[in-house]
Amino acid sequence: MRKRILLLEDEQAIADTLLYALQSEGFEVRHVGLAREALSAFEQAPPDLAILDVGVPDGNGFDVCRAIRKTSELPIVFLTARHEEIDRVLGLELGADDYVVKPFSPREVCARVRAILRRSAGGGAPAAVPAPTPVAPGLLTLDEKAQRIACEGELLALTRYEFLLLATLLRRPQRIFSRTELMDLVWGGAPHTSDRTVDAHIKLLRAKLRERGLVAEVIQTHRHMGYSLRLP
Template sequence: MAANILIVDDEQAIADLVEVYLLNENYKVFKFYNGRDALNCINNERIDLAVLDVMLPDINGFSICRRIREKHNFPVIMLTAKEEEIDKITGLTLGADDYITKPFRPLELVARVKAQLRRFTKYNSMEPAKEERLIAFSGLVLDMDKHECMLNEKKISLTPTEFSILWVLCSNRGRVVSSEELFQKVWGDKYFSNSNNTVMVHIRHLREKMHDSAEHPKYIKTVWGVGYKIER
């Protein structure tokens, strides 16, 4: 599972450079040149690791780190200029998991990022290799082994197709999934045409069973012209 990594550095060249290296490793990168945008992002995206510059124009890197620690648990790596020796202790004390002094070798940074992610996933016992058999979030539980769906403690019985569709939506939650992609993933690589409204009908049935509606969707949202989506 590709991790989401937050980068914050006001020196655009450096942020861009780090981005290139992390993209290369198949991470999804959220890059910001100031603290405000970054903090904004943290509340809206699932971030797995942050790389923070200490010196930022608006918000101090340490402050961001502290703000992260208030609500989140992912590792933080601080970037500091070589002269700021004194700050090292401070940064680590405030909750950073590692720090790198500038100028640094990008490959070293990549190595540290990987190390942190490894350490973190290890301690959290998230098995990256094994594919998920159970999805559970905000009142919704999908059990692939039992082929069962629970919504707010109550079991709702879904047909195989309905279950598959809901599974795909849930395992991609937070992201819009197009009808075409749904069709591909649920029915296999069959040909899909727009005149085929079978996905739509199943969505309708799902919503009915989940006591959801198209106008005011609690779960399955329609994103016009794009697809369907379940919020995280």
């Protein structure tokens, strides 16, 4: 079955280029030019991935992403003409899987879409282990095969990159990972992502762990060095 892509892009020339490239790769693409049309299309027939332009006439892709994230972990890629790093960090904090700055190569966008869909299907996950591994007894449990992490027996609601980041730290507790190492291990397929992305995702993970009652910082910051997982 062909994967369905929702494309929100108000510039017709750019949309036509992406439509041709994605359809040539075998994807089924629904193109809309307004934020409200994107949300309507998502509700009518949820796609396998959404490509959202940040700036559209009736709003922006960030608002569409926020609305989608209320009910879905749908893979999302942002398109934007903006070069400010704060916009990329905001997009990633909202749960986007990737961020492409215009002008871009349609082939690059297709490659990123394929990579994200492979990861979402489990193709980009680390090798599975026979059973869930309790990393910190009574605290965090990593299930490689199911790509899930539980906190005191309750599954954490993590985005794809949040899972990959926390799983990387969990596999080597107390080891300090530099930002560069984490970028290579977690965001290897997103070369235009900056190391600020690591900090943004660490912040989000800490917030989710605090929501589960973990007052002490499980993820430790080592100044000028990186991050590590602290065991009890």
